[in-house]
Amino acid sequence: MSAPAPAPAEQSSRRLRFERIPMRRIILIVLSVSIIYGVVAGSTATLRTGVFTAEDWQSLFINGLARGSVYALIAIGYTLVYGILFMINFAHGEVFMAGVYTAYFVAVAFAGNGFLNSNPLLSIAILLLVSMAVSVFIAVLLERLAYRPLRGAPRLVPLITAIGASFFLQYTFRGFYGANVRAYPTIEILQGKWTIFGIQMLKTQAIVIVAALFLWFLLYLFVARTKTGRSMRAVGEDREIASLMGINVDRTIVATFAIGGALAGAAGILYVFLFNQVIFTMGFLPGIKAFTAAVLGGIGSITGAAMGGLILGILEAVGPNLFLTGAEVPSPNQLQPVIAFGILVLVLIFLPGGFLGASEEKRA
Amino acid sequence: MSHLLELEGVSKRFGGVQAVDSVDFFADPGEIVGVIGPNGAGKTTLFNIVTGFYSPDAGKINFDGHNLVGLKPNQITRVGISRTFQSVRLFAAMTVLENAMVGQHTRTKAGIYGALFNTRRTVNEEQKVHTSAIESLSFFGERLTPRINSLASELAYADRRRLEIARAMATEPQLLLLDEPAAGMNPAEKEGLIELIGRLRDEKGYAIVLIEHDMPVIKGVSDRVVALDYGKKIAEGSYDEVAADPQVIAAYLGKAGSEEQQ
Amino acid sequence: MNLRSALKPGFVGGIVVVYLSAIGMVERFQDRNVITGLVGLGVVLMLVAFAITSYTAARKSDSSLLTGVAVGFISGAFVAIVTMGFEGLINAGLDVRGMFVSITPGLLETLEFGLNPVVGAFMMVVASTAVGAVSGVLVGLEYHLRSAVVFAIGITLLMSLGEPILRVTLGNLQIPTGWLYELGGLTIAGTIIVLALAFGLRWWWMSRADTRREAAAQMPEATRRTWGRASLMAAIVALVALPWIVGPFVSDVLGTVGLYVLLGLGLNIVVGYAGLLDLGYVAFFAVGAYAAAIFTSPASFLVTEEGQQFAEAGFTNLWVALPFVVIIAVVIGAAIGAPVLRLRGDYLAIVTLGFGEIIRTLVLSDWLSPYLGGAQGLTRVPAAPPSSFDLRNPQHIYYLILAFSLIAAYISYRLVDSRVGRAWAAMREDEDVAEAMGISVVRYKLLAFAMGAGVGSLGGVFFAAKIGSIFPNSFGLQVSINVLAVIILGGIGSIPGVIVGAAALVGLPELLREFGEFRLLIYGAILIAIMIFRPEGLLPNKRRQRELHEGQDLAAVDLTKEGPS
Incomplete structure (x- = not known):
């Protein structure tokens, strides 16, 4: 005898039991276990081969710290804007590019007449000023022309605009300055190495790390202590109430973009200390990586942006060699973007609030 | 006889706030239960737990022989619970009819295949969706049916509330959860609402749980009233019993008192 | 009318044109003829930018012609001054192209209409003012007329830009194109014919708009559906025959x-x-x-x-x-x-x-x-x-x-x-x-x-x-x-x-x-x-x-x- 057909209630109950299996959680667990396995296995294999000496790891670490400092400075621009407008300013990488690319021509002029190496500190200060000024100008222009008309629009609308702005700016500067890679003139006093606490590092790396820390600290004080900084936090909390309290919301938003731009401009100069070249597309990858850093640290948090930047920089510099060499992956450093984007994806999946950020908003 | 919906020791915590604190609760078939309590008492959180938007930290929820804990909101709708929202949440860019048709989602099956080849089953099903949506809308007499092709956002406020109920009806529930249905209504509309809730039970056979601040409405419709404060159940019984309960009075007066002080 | 209200759109127009020039668009586009022997696409691009700014400004103003002229004049003057400025910098021996790669002699030549710098600057102001005036007049025109004019200009532009397809296609159909196209652009005669035809067609179409709408409204549902189906079929047939x-x-x-x-x-x-x-x-x-x-x-x-x-x-x-x-x-x-x-x-x-x-x-x-x-x-x-x-x-x-x-x-x-x-x-x-x-x-x-x-x-x-x-x-x-x-x-x-x-x-x-x-x-x-x-x-x-x-x-x-x- 065959069993009687299950009653509808029973059937739906069986369906529910099946659907109750948390598929997503299972996928996530499988994913995280395999990633952890890959990382551990790859790292141990690499370490066992002994291809890299302790000094190699040290220098990779410093390298990561230096580039991470640059990411951290750019990330602050994302974090500030997100904290106040809840939009991803996708074009922020281009703000970064615009400043340092423009300053390039000043650097070339200085190098041409010898000023660059006869007055290196003054030259660097001027380059910084030019780069920051141009970046601030572009950031503020962007806000005024592209984003301000869209306040209050559905969330994806400003994001699409920002993507459009990113390409628009890239190709604008391509039109202005050309499509070639241009080598930044070298500054002699920045060449060579220092030994600090027994660790050898390039002078540029040390300077980048210290300068980034200093700028970050300035910003931290600014946001914590000044009136504009307090306004920024207030507007981020609740724009309407802030404006009722007499805060000029427009001006505060402009200030936010300007500060983000200034730091991006400074980051640009630090970036060329490390990488020595500019091209119109140079903003894209650092931009995305800085955004990753901002999310990693918890978007909206300035400390988070700094931490996220450093962590990302180190993972990116050390990671491919550590995880992949042992797995006999040829030229692992080619896969650096995979590490960066992989972290981005994983952070958003597992830790959408970041290390320091608030958890996802409540629903319903 | 077991209850239609039964909660046992349900708790939910948000950070430092105990939003719902080991609440026992039930509703029987065909029963209308009013849930009252000051703002922040955990009423809406309770709804969100029952409908699967939050998962409880502790406790059991049973409905019609199903364990609801761990089910997603859409699955809970499928087993027969439907709800409205405190701040009316319609699909504003859809027409009145489309809103009600969305409600039929779980009661229909058509997938891509049916849509592409326009199979007889899909055609019949679309017909059924249409009829049933119209039926839900016509429950409100002449309020919604003449406007089925206008946008939900064009409706008057009270009609939006009605459409939200119609949409919930279209899911063919056994239990309807209404979150402050009388909010923003004038006295005449409230009268209509009392009658409507009665009809929902009598004609459709739903069990109804409603959150409401408006005491005349609660008094007018409830078979049983449950009072919450700070996430705890503080009283349960007939309207008169609960209204006379010193803890309930204290809860309301305490709130009112502290509001006055501000 | 308030002259100051023309100042901002005027500068916007000028900045847009300078921007388009500085990214190299004007020069690059100038390689392409719109009306062969008369204007290239680069100049058209500039004129369109002038026209759009003066038109939008004129539409907001109560004296549209004056506003159009003023906006056009300011835009043109701005462009002319910037052009002369660059000319001066280059003459002073500055390596402008080292930075702005698109500021080439060719670009300056386009911006000066191939004339000497001073006369060129004058021409630029004259051209932009004229465009501004035309835009201002357009705003004042009655709706049908304005629409027909804009349509005619747009179609002419499209016909010219579509030269690669249209010339080849017409050639395949054994239709001679020599009277219409020459060296990648429209001939002068062709331009006049296209303008007139497009204007006339649009005018005729719009004058019949009411009758058409009525006819469509009276059409029974079944007929309308047949028409719809027929046009869909026609479109598919056209798509199939296209290659x-x-x-x-x-x-x-x-x-x-x-x-x-x-x-x-x-x-x-x-x-x-x-x-x-x-x-x-x-x-x-x-x-x-x-x-x-x-x-x-x-x-x-x-x-x-x-x-x-x-x-x-x-x-x-x-x-x-x-x-x-x-x-x-x-x-x-x-x-x-x-x-x-x-x-x-x-x-x-x-x-x-x-x-x-x-x-x-x-x-x-x-x-x-x-x-x-x-x-x-x-x-x-x-x-x-x-x-x-x-x-x-x-x-x-x-x-x-x-x-x-x-x-x-x-x-x-x-x-x-x-x-x-x-x-x-x-x-x-x-x-x-x-x-x-x-x-x-x-x-x-x-x-x-x-x-x-x-x-x-x-x-x-x-x-x-x-x-x-x-x-x-x-x-x-x-x-x-x-x-x-x-x-x-x-x-x-x-x-x-x-x-x-x-x-x-x-x-x-x-x-x-x-x-x-x-x-x-x-x-x-x-x-x-x-x-x-x-x-x-x-x-x-x-x-x-x-x-x-x-x-x-x-x-x-x-x-x-x-x-x-």
């Missing part, structure tokens, strides 16, 4: 446009219907192309040495591979989608972008190059049988792409008003409520994502079949942005919009090689402009339009409908 009318070169362009229509329809399901902004759409395009190449190329790593002969003989062919490719893409789409679909919209966008870049990096890497060819790409994707239907022939592959685009369009069309379409629409508007109505948000997001992946991979397969070899460079973020721009320009969620978007954004630049380097610049500008001024796109999907204008009063919506297009 043989326009010839192989334009067919190739049509094939590319079709590819983007296909990709656009796929992305439209994801972005337009399900409301998920996918910035990594190129990933599925790449999966399709690479999977097709791996399955069919004799150079593929799947081919063993013994199998070499079979492979050369076409053991697996494109038709066999096609379903497998799509299945693979759908599986990858679902696998990528499953963990991330719970994310909020903007995060999802960035994650998908990340996936796209990960796939591109992997394809480029030495690590996977034994399988995917690294930077060298995969070559020798064989022609698909039968040999009489050679897919390398643009006139042939066009049909394949057309067929699948029609299928994709049909699928989209059927889905949008079905139970599935309603679920998507509900989810797009309010995820929580959709869930409370019993819609499994995850399932419907996955469904959209997987369908988009499948369609995208089809695009990739045809791309591989069309080109015969694939290189990682073809699969950058730009592709995702191109497709996104296509559906956004046409109107998110709108099927005709995808076609118009692809024709405008892919077809036009293919025809105007001068566009090439400014393509992404223009796409970026379009994304910004559409989002600000007309978020529902050119041919909006009704429901989407309502969503985007929620909360605005209806008057405002009507205004955008009536605006000049």
Whole structure:
């Protein structure tokens, strides 16, 4: 005898039991276990081969710290804007590019007449000023022309605009300055190495790390202590109430973009200390990586942006060699973007609030 | 006889706030239960737990022989619970009819295949969706049916509330959860609402749980009233019993008192 | 009228023209004749910029002619002064081109109309003032007349820009074109004829508008449906006949446009219907192309040495591979989608972008190059049988792409008003409520994502079949942005919009090689402009339009409908 057909209630109950299996959680667990396995296995294999000496790891670490400092400075621009407008300013990488690319021509002029190496500190200060000024100008222009008309629009609308702005700016500067890679003139006093606490590092790396820390600290004080900084936090909390309290919301938003731009401009100069070249597309990858850093640290948090930047920089510099060499992956450093984007994806999946950020908003 | 919906020791915590604190609760078939309590008492959180938007930290929820804990909101709708929202949440860019048709989602099956080849089953099903949506809308007499092709956002406020109920009806529930249905209504509309809730039970056979601040409405419709404060159940019984309960009075007066002080 | 009100638009016009010059657009476009021997496209570009600024300013003012003249004058003066400034800097021996690579002698020559700097500057002011005056007069004209004038100018411009297609097409039809075109532009006589014809036609059409509307209103439902069907059939017949009318070169362009229509329809399901902004759409395009190449190329790593002969003989062919490719893409789409679909919209966008870049990096890497060819790409994707239907022939592959685009369009069309379409629409508007109505948000997001992946991979397969070899460079973020721009320009969620978007954004630049380097610049500008001024796109999907204008009063919506297009 065959069993009687299950009653509808029973059937739906069986369906529910099946659907109750948390598929997503299972996928996530499988994913995280395999990633952890890959990382551990790859790292141990690499370490066992002994291809890299302790000094190699040290220098990779410093390298990561230096580039991470640059990411951290750019990330602050994302974090500030997100904290106040809840939009991803996708074009922020281009703000970064615009400043340092423009300053390039000043650097070339200085190098041409010898000023660059006869007055290196003054030259660097001027380059910084030019780069920051141009970046601030572009950031503020962007806000005024592209984003301000869209306040209050559905969330994806400003994001699409920002993507459009990113390409628009890239190709604008391509039109202005050309499509070639241009080598930044070298500054002699920045060449060579220092030994600090027994660790050898390039002078540029040390300077980048210290300068980034200093700028970050300035910003931290600014946001914590000044009136504009307090306004920024207030507007981020609740724009309407802030404006009722007499805060000029427009001006505060402009200030936010300007500060983000200034730091991006400074980051640009630090970036060329490390990488020595500019091209119109140079903003894209650092931009995305800085955004990753901002999310990693918890978007909206300035400390988070700094931490996220450093962590990302180190993972990116050390990671491919550590995880992949042992797995006999040829030229692992080619896969650096995979590490960066992989972290981005994983952070958003597992830790959408970041290390320091608030958890996802409540629903319903 | 077991209850239609039964909660046992349900708790939910948000950070430092105990939003719902080991609440026992039930509703029987065909029963209308009013849930009252000051703002922040955990009423809406309770709804969100029952409908699967939050998962409880502790406790059991049973409905019609199903364990609801761990089910997603859409699955809970499928087993027969439907709800409205405190701040009316319609699909504003859809027409009145489309809103009600969305409600039929779980009661229909058509997938891509049916849509592409326009199979007889899909055609019949679309017909059924249409009829049933119209039926839900016509429950409100002449309020919604003449406007089925206008946008939900064009409706008057009270009609939006009605459409939200119609949409919930279209899911063919056994239990309807209404979150402050009388909010923003004038006295005449409230009268209509009392009658409507009665009809929902009598004609459709739903069990109804409603959150409401408006005491005349609660008094007018409830078979049983449950009072919450700070996430705890503080009283349960007939309207008169609960209204006379010193803890309930204290809860309301305490709130009112502290509001006055501000 | 207040002169100060003309100051700002005047400067805006001037800055825009200086900007267009500084990025090299004016000079590059000037290479192309609009009216041969009279004006090039670069000058037209400037004049259009002047016209638009003076027109918008004049429309807001009560004395339109004066405002138009003033705005035109200020713009022109600004441009003239900047031009003279650069001339001076160059004469002073400054290496301006070392920084601004586009400020070339050729550009300055264009800006000075080939005259000496001072006379050129004077001419610039005269020209811009004249354009301003014309714009001002236009504003004052009665609606029908103005519309006919604008239409005539627009058509003339289009006729001129369309020279590559039109000349070839007319030639194929044995129609002489010597009277109309000369050296890539319109002849003067041709210009006059086109202007007059377009003006007359528009005038006639508009004068009959009321009668036409009445006739349409009186038409019985059945007749109207027949008409609708007939015009759809006519359109399909025209599409089928097209490649043989326009010839192989334009067919190739049509094939590319079709590819983007296909990709656009796929992305439209994801972005337009399900409301998920996918910035990594190129990933599925790449999966399709690479999977097709791996399955069919004799150079593929799947081919063993013994199998070499079979492979050369076409053991697996494109038709066999096609379903497998799509299945693979759908599986990858679902696998990528499953963990991330719970994310909020903007995060999802960035994650998908990340996936796209990960796939591109992997394809480029030495690590996977034994399988995917690294930077060298995969070559020798064989022609698909039968040999009489050679897919390398643009006139042939066009049909394949057309067929699948029609299928994709049909699928989209059927889905949008079905139970599935309603679920998507509900989810797009309010995820929580959709869930409370019993819609499994995850399932419907996955469904959209997987369908988009499948369609995208089809695009990739045809791309591989069309080109015969694939290189990682073809699969950058730009592709995702191109497709996104296509559906956004046409109107998110709108099927005709995808076609118009692809024709405008892919077809036009293919025809105007001068566009090439400014393509992404223009796409970026379009994304910004559409989002600000007309978020529902050119041919909006009704429901989407309502969503985007929620909360605005209806008057405002009507205004955008009536605006000049």
